[in-house]
């Protein structure tokens with residue numbers, strides 16, 4: 001393949017209704033115009049039509065004066081110097097179907113909350129510390145001493161992207177933001193291990209802090225993708241508030257024998273010992289009162305992910 005590296009003039013055509021900007025699809029508006037200039041590491045004379053995944057998470061159609069003998073990965077384009085268009089894979093032929101943005105297909109702990117409908121952060125509601133001798137150990141997602149809850153593995157975080165990544169991502173390309181660091185600091189990335197070109201294992205320096213939202217941004221993916229978790233100890237009924245109503249929810253689950261279903265341990269095995277029973281009622285009362293915990297949780301509302 002002929003390889004060149006220079007500025008190429010590309011024709012940008014918006015397709016579909018993916019734009020969040022006002023105006024009809026395909027009509028230049030709000031700073032996005034038909035003519036754009038980009039730097040790409042490829043090409044000569046053909047004009048493939050491709051669909052691009054932009055940095056705003058939208059998808060745009062593109063016709064470009066470039067020839068691509070094979071899929072390549074380019075970095076980004078500046079549209080009229082104002083709109084940044086990050087380019088993922090470019091294909092040699094017009095794709096039959098639009099090329100969707102890469103996302104995280106699955107994660108363990110789960111990407112989505114298994115107990116509430118809709119796409120939302122996975123919520124950990126179990127105990128926040130474990131006493132080992134005289135030492136209190138942080139527990140929660142990413143914490144190395146946090147046991148699995150049924151089929152759910154809490155540490156490390158295993159994630160699978162929807163599509164293979166064109167190049168491996170590194171640990172320094174994972175940003176972590178925590179909305180609540182009053183109990184303990186936001187963890188750092190200890191390691192990011194590639195399992196295959198679409199799967200990684202992420203190890204943290206500590207469990208994610210309780211009380212709020214922890215957001216991982218994978219900046220090595222184009223466009224960056226996010227993974228969010230929430231942690232509110234003792235909130236067994238997933239109401240976003242820890243109080244005595246959660247005791248009632250646990251009692252009911254113990255009475256109707258649903259508490260020990262494998263997928264339910266993540267909300268009812270409060271002391272994380274692998275079985276849900278009346279000891280978890282005791283542990284929940286302790287959490288509400290602040291015994292062997294980072295704080296009293298009775299009456300505390302979760303600061304949810306935005």
Ligand SMILES: [Ca+2]
Pocket residue numbers: 234235236237238239240241242243245246
């Ligand atoms: Ca609750």
Ligand SMILES: [Ca+2]
Pocket residue numbers: 268269270271272273274275276277279280
């Ligand atoms: Ca238990």
